[in-house]
Amino acid sequence: MNHLGLVKAFAMTGGDWVIHLLVVASVVALGVIIERAVVYRARRLSPALPEGFLQEWRAGDRGRALSLLASSPVERGLAEALSNAQAAGESVEQALEASLALERRTLENRLTLLNTLGNNAPFIGLLGTVLGVVRAFHDLAFASGAGPEAVMQGLSEALVATAVGIIVALPCVIAYNVLFKAADDRIADAQIVGRRLASALARGA
Numbered sequence: 001m002n003h004l005g006l007v008k009a010f011a012m013t014g015g016d017w018v019i020h021l022l023v024v025a026s027v028v029a030l031g032v033i034i035e036r037a038v039v040y041r042a043r044r045l046s047p048a049l050p051e052g053f054l055q056e057w058r059a060g061d062r063g064r065a066l067s068l069l070a071s072s073p074v075e076r077g078l079a080e081a082l083s084n085a086q087a088a089g090e091s092v093e094q095a096l097e098a099s100l101a102l103e104r105r106t107l108e109n110r111l112t113l114l115n116t117l118g119n120n121a122p123f124i125g126l127l128g129t130v131l132g133v134v135r136a137f138h139d140l141a142f143a144s145g146a147g148p149e150a151v152m153q154g155l156s157e158a159l160v161a162t163a164v165g166i167i168v169a170l171p172c173v174i175a176y177n178v179l180f181k182a183a184d185d186r187i188a189d190a191q192i193v194g195r196r197l198a199s200a201l202a203r204g205a
Contacts, residue, residue: 014135015161018128022121022161029117032110033175040182043107048135078194096194107183111176118172125165127133132158 056065067079081099136154 001116004114013128013131015128015132015158018124018131018161019164022124022128022164022168025117025124026171029114029168029172029175032113033171036110036175036179040107040186043103043186064137078190078197082197087192092141092196093194096198100187100190104183104187106188108180111179114172114176114179118169118176119174121169122162122165125168128165129158132161136155191196 034072078096078099133155137156139154
């Protein structure tokens with residue numbers, strides 16, 4: 001079969017498989033949204049330094065001071081960065097910057113999938129509609145005695161794919177924007193804590 005034949009065979013498949021694909025994509029997107037919501041909930045952070053941190057640090061009990069930075073994964077990452085900086089002799093700012101870069105990657109994980117689905121689901125649905133229209137007219141051409149009702153039925157079924165694509169895209173776009181903003185807010189809070197840590201330790205030194 002030549003290339004033209006393959007294209008024609010693909011065009012005759014209709015848009016049913018596109019709807020099934022979009023339904024699967026919506027289930028995957030819902031799973032990502034729930035998983036990200038759980039991760040973000042666990043990574044809440046107060047931009048204020050924990051009470052008693054500086055006192056313990058300046059008193060020389062640095063293990064106790066670092067344990068106070070353990071209320072969330074973000075703060076634990078900052079504590080680990082601070083501990084590594086002390087052990088390796090590198091600057092606190094560099095260690096905190098590396099820790100926050102890793103935290104941003106963790107927070108933004110899988111958001112690309114939501115962005116991709118949000119941007120492309122309508123086009124995938126439109127593809128299903130086009131394939132459905134092609135098959136409807138093809139069936140009409142070879143159906144003897146078929147009236148316009150047959151075409152209308154085929155067109156209405158084909159338009160369902162576009163509707164499903166839009167329905168899938170809207171939650172993905174909204175969830176992506178909300179989650180991306182939440183990631184930025186958490187990184188901003190972590191940066192505030194990190195800068196306060198570096199400034200306080202510099203003054204203490």
